[in-house]
Amino acid sequence: MVGVTQQAISAMVSDGKITTEGTLGEALQAYCQRLRDQAAGRLGNELGGLDLVQERAALARSQRESQELKNQIARGEYAPIGVLADVLGMASSAVVDRFDLLEGTLRKTCPEIDEDVMTAVLQVVASARNQWVKSTGSLIDAALDSMVDDEPAPDDFQDDDDLETEPNTEGHTNDHP
Numbered sequence: 379m380v381g382v383t384q385q386a387i388s389a390m391v392s393d394g395k396i397t398t399e400g401t402l403g404e405a406l407q408a409y410c411q412r413l414r415d416q417a418a419g420r421l422g423n424e425l426g427g428l429d430l431v432q433e434r435a436a437l438a439r440s441q442r443e444s445q446e447l448k449n450q451i452a453r454g455e456y457a458p459i460g461v462l463a464d465v466l467g468m469a470s471s472a473v474v475d476r477f478d479l480l481e482g483t484l485r486k487t488c489p490e491i492d493e494d495v496m497t498a499v500l501q502v503v504a505s506a507r508n509q510w511v512k513s514t515g516s517l518i519d520a521a522l523d524s525m526v527d528d529e530p531a532p533d534d535f536q537d538d539d540d541l542e543t544e545p546n547t548e549g550h551t552n553d554h555p
Contacts (some may be wrong), residue, residue: 396408467514477503480499480503504517
């Protein structure tokens with residue numbers, strides 16, 4: 379063929395880009411059609427490779443996703459999971475520290491409080507604290523798992539059996555873990 383070396387023809391035949399079946403004229407037409415398709419961006423250079431249109435679409439999609447992420451960060455809708463886990467851990471630690479101070483504070487401000495009442499209050503607080511830590515850990519684990527699996531994280535990690543309902547001052551009910 380014109381302007382093509384024997385090595386280039388052999389490579390195209392071995393790659394399956396052109397066939398050895400048919401006449402020399404048919405092979406030349408197939409080769410020319412392949413060159414036209416490749417030049418028009420309808421055919422990639424490699425067998426099974428991306429063509430120009432697919433590559434442009436992939437690039438545009440990547441740029442769009444990158445810009446969406448930048449916009450989410452700018453609006454404060456997104457933060458890396460590591461940062462969120464650290465912040466949640468610090469907040470949990472602060473809450474647990476405050477819960478741990480409750481017994482001493484109650485003994486100072488209410489020295490006449492009955493020991494059974496104090497024990498009941500501390501048990502409820504300890505249960506709430508433990509559930510807080512457990513739920514926080516579960517949320518972080520589930521978020522990390524969903525990132526790995528590319529699945530959305532479940533919205534609710536709380537078992538319905540663990541909910542206690544108690545009235546608030548307005549007569550409505552609040553669910554507490």
